[in-house]
Amino acid sequence: MDNNKWQTAITDIEPGKIRVRGYDITDMMDNLSFAQTVYLILRGELPDDKEARMMEAILVSSIxxxxxxxxxxxxxxxxxxxxxxxxxxxxxxxxxxxxxxxxxxxxxxxxxxxxxxxxxxxxxxxxxxxxxxxxxxxxxxxxxxxxxxxxxxxxxxxxxxxxxxxxxxxxxxxxxxxxxxxxxxxxxxxxxxxxxxxxxxxxxxxxxxxxxxxxxxxxxxxxxxxxxxxxxxxxxxxxxxxxxxxxxxxxxxx
Ligand SMILES: CC(C)(COP(=O)(O)OP(=O)(O)OC[C@H]1O[C@@H](n2cnc3c(N)ncnc32)[C@H](O)[C@@H]1OP(=O)(O)O)[C@@H](O)C(=O)NCCC(=O)NCCS
Missing domain, CATH: 1.10.230.10 (Cytochrome P450-Terp, domain 2)
Structure with a gap:
């Protein structure tokens, strides 16, 4: 870690690569719902099935x-x-x-x-x-x-x-x-x-x-x-x- 640089733990990018919380965005596009993705970006880790279902209901509730x-x-x-x-x-x-x-x-x-x-x-x-x-x-x-x-x-x-x-x-x-x-x-x-x-x-x-x-x-x-x-x-x-x-x-x- 370079102490002269400010730190972000959210998304890593380089030419041709985007990794959100360590996961490749194209893999996420194939495999995650929007609610699972929101949970991941806010929390830093993937939700389990129950957390994903709860997140889905919360996001739908106030549309x-x-x-x-x-x-x-x-x-x-x-x-x-x-x-x-x-x-x-x-x-x-x-x-x-x-x-x-x-x-x-x-x-x-x-x-x-x-x-x-x-x-x-x-x-x-x-x-x-x-x-x-x-x-x-x-x-x-x-x-x-x-x-x-x-x-x-x-x-x-x-x-x-x-x-x-x-x-x-x-x-x-x-x-x-x-x-x-x-x-x-x-x-x-x-x-x-x-x-x-x-x-x-x-x-x-x-x-x-x-x-x-x-x-x-x-x-x-x-x-x-x-x-x-x-x-x-x-x-x-x-x-x-x-x-x-x-x-x-x-x-x-x-
Ligand atoms: C949402 C809200 C604005 C609706 O208000 P409303 O139905 O128009 O009711 P009023 O503002 O006219 O208040 C009526 C009475 O209930 C009381 N009251 C309303 N919400 C209250 C609450 N959350 N806690 C304590 N007392 C409350 C008011 O103080 C008032 O009492 P009074 O007549 O003795 O002065 C109100 O309930 C509120 O401020 N809630 C808290 C904020 C909140 O949760 N907002 C999200 C809304 S989805």
């Missing part, structure tokens, strides 16, 4: 959720303003944050920190929810504007159970959902971000990769929305909520 999510509005608004496909998709990706899609990161961070503590999932959930409520914070990965029960969560948990990935983080997520309902009197279902956070935590992923899972899954959806906006809608059409009123000072003189 799109209709025309209303903020990232889709971001993509369509940038396109509607007269920009390129790449600018529109980048605009949508920039909208992904702690409240939308990116909740995976903070949800996984919290679950990983709390799952290490002593106590049953129910005991931990009780203390965690009390702490969040005392500091007036929302629990990332819980609540949904549309779904009372998020169908993607049920399916991800069902697959995780079958593949034996359902561990302490998933148990904690389920206990948090119950505790939130007990404490607030309203059902705040584990949304897809919370479910992915629990499952990737049970798979041993670092929480700092959390937003990456959503971005990888959602970008094809954003490309479809950018392309549809480009080919079927007129420029600068009205998008988003325009039901607002002015609340600033009345007309005045300088």
């Amino acid at each position: 799109d959720h209709g025309a209303s999510p903020p990232s889709v509005l971001g993509t369509r608004t940038v396109m509607s303003g007269g920009n390129s496909l790449n600018a529109s998709v980048a605009g949508g990706v920039l909208v992904i944050g702690d409240s939308h899609g990116g909740a995976i990161e903070q949800s996984a961070r919290i679950m990983q920190a709390w799952a290490e503590k002593e106590g049953t999932p129910q005991e931990l959930a009780k203390s965690l929810v009390a702490e969040m409520r005392a500091s007036k914070k929302r629990m990332p990965g819980f609540g949904h504007r549309l779904h009372k029960t998020d169908p993607r969560t049920l399916k991800l948990f069902e697959i995780a159970e079958k593949l034996e990935f359902s561990g302490r983080h998933t148990e904690l997520a389920i206990a948090i959902e119950a505790e939130l309902e007990k404490a607030s009197g309203r059902k705040l279902p584990i949304n897809v971000d919370g479910a992915i956070a629990a499952v990737i935590s049970d798979m041993g992923f670092d929480w700092r990769l959390g937003k990456g899972f959503f971005i990888i899954s959602r970008v094809p959806g954003l490309i479809a929305h950018a392309y549809e906006e480009m080919t079927t809608e007129k420029p600068m059409r009205t998008l988003g909520n325009t039901d607002f009123e002015y609340s600033g000072p009345p007309e005045r003189k300088i």
Whole structure:
């Protein structure tokens, strides 16, 4: 190793050769699915069959959720303003944050920190929810504007159970959902971000990769929305909520 050079352990290239994490790209093209390849590049090692199947389900789960999510509005608004496909998709990706899609990161961070503590999932959930409520914070990965029960969560948990990935983080997520309902009197279902956070935590992923899972899954959806906006809608059409009123000072003189 030459200490004057910076190091990368991801991909090695030379004329006529590309090796990702040591595997020849042409061999990968012959033998790996996209989900297996994503797992390899993020983790550095090939997944086993169960890890590959779980990864597949995670990446499929968030590909799109209709025309209303903020990232889709971001993509369509940038396109509607007269920009390129790449600018529109980048605009949508920039909208992904702690409240939308990116909740995976903070949800996984919290679950990983709390799952290490002593106590049953129910005991931990009780203390965690009390702490969040005392500091007036929302629990990332819980609540949904549309779904009372998020169908993607049920399916991800069902697959995780079958593949034996359902561990302490998933148990904690389920206990948090119950505790939130007990404490607030309203059902705040584990949304897809919370479910992915629990499952990737049970798979041993670092929480700092959390937003990456959503971005990888959602970008094809954003490309479809950018392309549809480009080919079927007129420029600068009205998008988003325009039901607002002015609340600033009345007309005045300088
Ligand atoms: C997703 C979300 C924005 C949907 O919100 P919504 O259904 O429009 O609900 P509101 O923002 O109007 O909140 C309604 C009430 O539920 C509470 N609430 C909503 N989500 C909550 C959460 N995750 N933790 C604790 N309380 C929550 C709000 O504080 C509010 O309480 P109040 O009426 O006492 O002030 C919201 O649940 C949230 O912020 N979740 C956390 C972020 C997240 O997981 N995002 C990923 C979405 S897929």
